[in-house]
Amino acid sequence: MRLAIVGLSIEIMLSSPAVTGLNALQQYGPEQMLEGDLWMVRGMLARMAEEADIDAVPLYWATALPGGIMTAEAYDMVKQKTLALLAETEDLDGVLVVNHGALEVEDLDADADADFVSAIRNLVGPDMPIGVSLDLHGDMTPALLEAGTVFSVLRTAPHRDDKQTGYRAADQLIRVIRKGLKPKKVAVSLPILIPGETAVTGLPPAKELYGSLPGYDEVPGMMEANILLGFAWNDRPWTKCTAFAVSEDSVELAREQAIKLARTIWDAHEQFILHMETAEVEEGLHRALTSPQRPVYVSDAGDNTTAGAAGELTLVLQTALDLGANEDIVVAGITAPDTVARLNEAGVGADVEIALGAEHMSRPAADRRIVARVEACGEFLDLGGFQPYRSREAAWAKVRIGNVIATFHAQPIGITTPEHFRSMDIDPLAHKLYVVKLGYLHPRIEDIAARHILLLSDGVSQLDLSRLTWNRIARPTWPLDKDVEWSPEGNIYGDVS
Numbered sequence: 474m475r476l477a478i479v480g481l482s483i484e485i486m487l488s489s490p491a492v493t494g495l496n497a498l499q500q501y502g503p504e505q506m507l508e509g510d511l512w513m514v515r516g517m518l519a520r521m522a523e524e525a526d527i528d529a530v531p532l533y534w535a536t537a538l539p540g541g542i543m544t545a546e547a548y549d550m551v552k553q554k555t556l557a558l559l560a561e562t563e564d565l566d567g568v569l570v571v572n573h574g575a576l577e578v579e580d581l582d583a584d585a586d587a588d589f590v591s592a593i594r595n596l597v598g599p600d601m602p603i604g605v606s607l608d609l610h611g612d613m614t615p616a617l618l619e620a621g622t623v624f625s626v627l628r629t630a631p632h633r634d635d636k637q638t639g640y641r642a643a644d645q646l647i648r649v650i651r652k653g654l655k656p657k658k659v660a661v662s663l664p665i666l667i668p669g670e671t672a673v674t675g676l677p678p679a680k681e682l683y684g685s686l687p688g689y690d691e692v693p694g695m696m697e698a699n700i701l702l703g704f705a706w707n708d709r710p711w712t713k714c715t716a717f718a719v720s721e722d723s724v725e726l727a728r729e730q731a732i733k734l735a736r737t738i739w740d741a742h743e744q745f746i747l748h749m750e751t752a753e754v755e756e757g758l759h760r761a762l763t764s765p766q767r768p769v770y771v772s773d774a775g776d777n778t779t780a781g782a783a784g785e786l787t788l789v790l791q792t793a794l795d796l797g798a799n800e801d802i803v804v805a806g807i808t809a810p811d812t813v814a815r816l817n818e819a820g821v822g823a824d825v826e827i828a829l830g831a832e833h834m835s836r837p838a839a840d841r842r843i844v845a846r847v848e849a850c851g852e853f854l855d856l857g858g859f860q861p862y863r864s865r866e867a868a869w870a871k872v873r874i875g876n877v878i879a880t881f882h883a884q885p886i887g888i889t890t891p892e893h894f895r896s897m898d899i900d901p902l903a904h905k906l907y908v909v910k911l912g913y914l915h916p917r918i919e920d921i922a923a924r925h926i927l928l929l930s931d932g933v934s935q936l937d938l939s940r941l942t943w944n945r946i947a948r949p950t951w952p953l954d955k956d957v958e959w960s961p962e963g964n965i966y967g968d969v970s
Contacts, residue, residue, distance in 0.1 A: 474524075474650060475564055476643070478506060478517055478531040479555045480571030481548075481589055484610065486781025487577055487707050488933040488941070489541035490834040491808070491885050497537045497865050498547060506531035509859050513571040513606045516639025520647070527647070532558040534571055538864045538885055539781040543585070548578040552589060556596050567602040567646050568593060570621070571639070574611010575704035584711055587616035594620040604646035606638050609683075610669050612703045613715040615966045618658050622649060623719055626699035628683045629674045631916045635861065645696050645719075652721075656696055659727040659967040660717035661735035663742070664950040664957060666705040667714055668936055670774065670912040670927060671745040678741035689718065689734060694726050698734050706780065706934060708945045714738060717967070724968050732961045739959055742951060747936065749913070750926050754792050757928045761906045762800055766923035770907045770914055775932030776835075777912045779862045779887040782934040784808040784910045787829040789930055790879055791841055793908065801905040803878045805894065808832070810883040816870035817850045825872075835933045845872035845879070854886075854896040862887040862915070871897045878904075889915035912936070 483493060506514050507529075514534060521529040535551045559568065570593060576585035590605060597603070605621040609630060625642035628634055649656060672679040682700060689698035696719040703713050716738055718730035752760060761769040771789075778784040785808040793802050809832045819825045824846050830839035853866035867884035880888075880897055888894070888909045894901040901907070901921060909918065912934065914925050929936060939953060951957045 474526055474566045474647070475528045475530055476521060476567045476569055476646065477559060477562055477565050478514055478529065478534070478569045478571065479559065479593070480534045481551050481555070481576065482512065482534070482536045482571055482573045483543060484539035484573050484575045484608065484704065484781055485542055485577035486539065486933060487542055489781045489783055491540040491781070491783035493537050493540040493543040493547065495547045495550065497540060498551070499536050499863065499865060501534045503531045506534055511859050512536070512635050512861050513639035516636035517569050517643040519636065520640045520643035530562060530565065532562065538862055538887055539779055540885060541781065543576065543578045545579050545581070548585065552592060556592060559593065559596055565597070565601065566650055567604065568597060569642060569646060570603060570605045572605060572607055574607040574613070574701060575707065577707065584612065584614040584617060586611065587614050587620060590620040591616055602646055602649045604642040606642040607701065609700065609702055610704055611701055612711050612713070613660050613701050613717060614711045618660050618717065618967050622646070623656055623696055624699060625697060626701060628686060630669055630672060630679065631913055631919055632861070633916050641697065654721050656719050656721060657724045657727045657968040658717065658719045659724070659731040659965060659969060660715050661731045661961050662964045663714040663716070663735060663739055664947060664959060665714040665742050665745065666712070666938055666950055666952065667702040667745050668705045668938070669702070669780070670749070670936055671747055672702050673749065673913050676748040678744040682738060682741065685737070689730050692730065694721050694723055695730060696721060698730050700734065700738065705938065706941070708943050710945055710947060712946050713950070728965070728969065735961055747927070751929055752926055754789055754928050754930050755796070757926045758793055758796055758906070761926055762796070764924055768902055768904060768907055768922060769924045769926065770909060770918060770922040772911045772914065772925070772927045773908055773930050774912045774927050775930035775935040776910050777934040778806065778885045778910045779889065779915065780912060780934040782910070782932055783834055784885045785832055785834050786836055786932055787833070788839060789908055789928065791829055791839060793877055794843070794874065799876045801876055802908065803899060803904050803906065804908040805880045806886050806888040806910045807879060807881050808885045809881045813868050813870050813881050813883045816847050816872060816881065817868055819847055821847050821849060823847050836931060843874055845874050848873050849898050854893065856892050856896055860890060862889050869897065871899065887911070890917045891921060
């Protein structure tokens with residue numbers, strides 16, 4: 474049995490000014506996929522390694538830090554390369570696709586993940602099984618459901634189960650091939666916008682909903698049931714929550730399980746609110762500085778680079794300076810290429826006047842001139858092996874403003890691991906307060922934080938969805954609209970005939 478692995482996994486935020494072009498891509502070939510411990514791919518390889526007669530054929534995988542819309546040029550390059558590699562690979566029995574579910578491409582007024590997987594389907598023909606792995610913050614559409622044979626979706630947020638998800642996708646594909654199955658797929662859409670921070674799987678209602686999924690999988694005749702929360706910041710007709718089920722061969726079973734799961738989600742939908750500690754910017758910083766717990770990690774949620782924001786806003790840094798430049802604060806991950814160039818040119822030890830806010834893109838400039846001392850700088854961060862949400866390598870600089878430390882970067886970056894701090898000579902445990910441009914904390918930061926406060930800050934990823942502009946999503950949609958009525962009827966698609 475020969476199974477190929479390909480994919481294009483990028484989370485796109487349409488309102489972000491950080492356009493995802495060729496220079497943002499991270500591309501991995503066969504050897505890197507086999508040896509690089511890559512997101513989702515590693516789980517697929519682990520499952521295939523369990524059986525001697527399965528030949529893993531990793532071909533090509535592209536990813537990038539979440540960002541603004543993917544350029545048509547970049548998408549076409551990845552798509553055509555993927556199709557060409559599949560076309561020249563002989564004797565395949567199936568294809569595994571590692572995608573996200575929130576891909577958006579310029580001038581493509583359609584679900585881009587569906588376009589990508591459908592292109593693979595058109596190439597390999599209607600009979601070759603295709604297994605698709607997705608992030609739970611992605612969307613499902615009729616075209617995507619039709620193009621794939623089986624699906625596995627992440628079940629944790631923060632994401633800790635990419636290996637398990639890739640494993641399940643490969644396991645399902647192998648079952649289909651071994652047994653000659655013709656899976657049936659049914660999806661039910663729900664008119665709900667769910668930002669990831671309201672669906673942390675360690676908290677209700679996501680904890681119970683995602684925790685229930687293995688029970689659906691264990692029903693005789695089932696492959697998997699999954700929940701896609703949707704990408705809540707994109708104003709697209711298909712932006713919504715989806716419950717879907719895949720059975721071995723029964724339309725009735727898939728329909729029954731999908732409807733059951735969808736009703737359970739709807740019954741809990743008003744619980745999708747912020748359950749973690751939150752505060753407005755000044756109040757949150759004050760709480761963190763006076764907290765007896767150390768270290769406190771604070772999220773600049775409105776400028777969350779791991780949701781696609783550009784990370785260029787200096788509003789939280791400026792508020793931190795207003796609270797007193799002698800406080801022990803680290804503000805990490807600000808995108809400011811011109812500033813980085815000046816700081817690197819000046820070099821370590823130099824005092825440089827910079828204008829905070831001069832490089833704002835998503836919000837008006839908020840210029841504030843300060844003098845910063847360069848403590849470290851470089852052309853790239855030495856992070857070691859593969860890291861999810863890794864940025865394309867770019868120059869950076871660490872500065873001190875009084876006792877406040879700030880880091881600036883030539884390209885957007887997600888500060889998601891202790892290695893990010895250590896690579897800039899910052900101890901991730903020793904300071905009072907760390908500001909990161911995230912929403913919920915990513916796993917390895919979550920594991921070291923004594924306390925986490927999410928700031929209700931401004932920006933394109935702000936969590937008050939009512940402040941954003943909506944023209945194309947289906948209405949009514951909760952929470953933009955109240956007292957929304959819903960039933961599965963009229964919201965079911967897939968193998969329903």
